Amino acid sequence: AKVAGKNCHRFYSRAMDQAVERRVHLEHELRGAWDRGELSLAYQPVFRVSDGVMVGAEALLRWMHPTQGLIAPSVFIDVAEQCGLIETLGPQVLRAACFDAVAWHRSRGGDPLFVSVNVSPRQLRHGDLPEVVADCLRDSGLTAQCLHLELTETAVIGDETHASALLSKLRETGVKVWLDDFGTGFSGLSHLRRVPVDGVKIDRSFIADILRDPDDLALTTAIIALAHSQGITVVAEGVEKEGQYELLRERDCDLAQGYWLGHPVPMAEFQALLCPA
Ligand code: C2E
Ligand code: CA
Ligand code: CA
Ligand code: CA
Numbered sequence: 666a667k668v669a670g671k672n673c674h675r676f677y678s679r680a681m682d683q684a685v686e687r688r689v690h691l692e693h694e695l696r697g698a699w700d701r702g703e704l705s706l707a708y709q710p711v712f713r714v715s716d717g718v719m720v721g722a723e724a725l726l727r728w729m730h731p732t733q734g735l736i737a738p739s740v741f742i743d744v745a746e747q748c749g750l751i752e753t754l755g756p757q758v759l760r761a762a763c764f765d766a767v768a769w770h771r772s773r774g775g776d777p778l779f780v781s782v783n784v785s786p787r788q789l790r791h792g793d794l795p796e797v798v799a800d801c802l803r804d805s806g807l808t809a810q811c812l813h814l815e816l817t818e819t820a821v822i823g824d825e826t827h828a829s830a831l832l833s834k835l836r837e838t839g840v841k842v843w844l845d846d847f848g849t850g851f852s853g854l855s856h857l858r859r860v861p862v863d864g865v866k867i868d869r870s871f872i873a874d875i876l877r878d879p880d881d882l883a884l885t886t887a888i889i890a891l892a893h894s895q896g897i898t899v900v901a902e903g904v905e906k907e908g909q910y911e912l913l914r915e916r917d918c919d920l921a922q923g924y925w926l927g928h929p930v931p932m933a934e935f936q937a938l939l940c941p942a
Contacts, residue, residue, distance in 0.1 A: 692748045694730070695741055699757055703729050706761055707929035710938070711781065711900065711922045714914045721779035721813070723922065724762040725929045726754075746787055755788040756797045763805035763812060765932055770811075773939045781813040781843065786820035795834045802838070809839025813863075817845045821860050832861050843900070848888060857895055865892055869903020869923070876908050886916050893917070 698704050708722040728736040745751040759782050766780035788794055802809055814835065821828035821844070832842050844857075847865040857865070867888055874881040885901070892899045901913050904923030913921055930938070 688744060691741065692744050692750070695728070695744060695750060698728060698730075699754060703731065704754075705729070705931065706758065706765065707931055708765070708780075708935040709922055709929035710927040710935075711779075711920050712926050714901075714910070714918050714921050719778065719927075720776075720920065721781060721811075722935065723781040723815070723929075724758065724765075724783070726758060726783075727931075742785070746785055749787070749791075751785045751787050752792050755785055755792065756801070758782060759784075759797060760801045760805070763801045763807040766811055767805050767807050769936060769939055772936055777808060777811050778939075779811045779813050779841070780807075781815055783815045783845065784820075786817065789816065789820050789828065789831060790824075794831065795838065798835060798840060799838060802840075810841070812840040813843055814840060815843045815845040815866065816862075818847065818849065825859055829860055836861060836863070848884060857891060857897065862897065864898035864900060864919075866900040866902050867918075872901050872903045872909055872913075872923070873905070875912055876906065882912070885913075885918075889916055889918055 705727050706724045707727050708724060710719045711721045711723060712718065713720050726738050726742070728738075728741050730736050742751070745754050762780045762782045766778065769780075770777045784794070788797075798812070798814070801807070802812065816832075821832070836842055841863040842861070843864045843866055844860070844862050845866050846868045848871050849868045865888065867885055871881045871885055875885055876882075889899050898919045900920040900922065901909075901918050902922050904910050904913070904921045905925050907925060909923075910921060910925060
C-alpha cells in the first residue's frame with residue numbers, strides 16, 4: 666500500500682501525522698499540568714428530587730491551558746486514558762475531591778454532602794483502587810459513605826467477574842458505587858442484576874428528550890422501576906428544564922443534576938454557595 670500510494674494516500678497520512686503530533690504534544694503538556702496547577706476540580710451540585718435539597722456534588726476535572734485556554738475533559742481525559750496518565754491523575758483527583766468534601770462539611774455543618782468522583786476503566790483494571798480509596802479516606806478524614814465512585818458501563822462490561830469482585834471490595838469499605846452514563850451501553854438493564862452497584866446515573870441523552878419522546882420517557886421510567894426493585898438509587902443527569910425535573914419527580918427519580926439546577930463551578934464558588942455571606 667505504501668508503494669502504490671497516490672496523492673490521496675499522502676494527504677491522508679499527512680493529516681494523520683498532524684493528528685498524532687497534536688496528541689503527543691497534548692500528552693506531553695498534560696504530564697506536568699497537575700504539578701503546574703493547571704488542573705482543577707469543578708463541582709456540580711446534585712439534588713434530591715423529592716424536596717429539592719442539595720445532597721452532594723460531582724467532581725469534574727478542568728484544564729486551564731496556559732495558551733489554549735480551557736480544554737474540555739472530553740478531549741484530554743481520552744488522551745490521559747490512552748497514554749496511561751490517568752493512572753496517576755485519577756488518584757490525584759480522588760484525593761483532592763476527598764479533601765474538598767471535608768472542607769465543605771467544616772464550613773457548613775449539618776448533613777455532610779457526598780462527593781462523586783469519576784473513575785476511568787483503566788483505573789479499575791490497573792490501579793489498586795481499593796487501596797487508593799482507603800488511603801484517600803484515611804488521609805482526608807472523609808466518611809466512606811460520603812464518597813461516591815462513578816464508573817461507566819463500559820468499565821464493567823467484558824470482565825464482569827473481575828469487576829464484580831472489585832466493586833464488592835470497594836463497597837465493603839463503605840463507599841458508594843454508581844454506574845455512569847447508564848442506558849448508553851448495549852447490555853444496560855441486564856447488568857443491573859449482575860453488577861453490585863448502589864446507583865445508576867441515567868445518561869443525559871435520555872433526559873434531554875423525555876418531554877418530547879415517549880420512548881425516552883418510557884425507558885427512563887423503566888430504569889427507575891427496575892433500579893428501585895433492586896434497591897438501587899437513580900440519578901438523572903443533564904436536567905436543563907423545569908419540566909424535565911417535574912416529570913422526574915412524578916416518576917419517583919431519586920436525585921438530579923443539570924444546568925437548570927446548577928452548573929459545575931470552581932471549588933471556591935461552590936463553597937460560597939454552601940454558606941452565603
Ligand atoms: P460525565 O461524567 O457524564 O459528566 C457530566 C458532564 O455533563 C459534565 O461535562 C457536565 O459539565 C455536563 N453537564 C452537566 N449538566 C449538564 C446539562 O444540564 N446539560 C449538558 N448538556 N451537560 C451537562 P464535562 O465536565 O465536560 O465532563 C465530560 C466528561 O469527562 C465527564 O462526563 C466524564 O466522563 C469525564 N470526566 C470529567 N472529569 C473527570 C475525572 O476527574 N476523571 C475521569 N476519569 N473522567 C472525568
Ligand atoms: Ca460522571
Ligand atoms: Ca454521565
Ligand atoms: Ca430520543
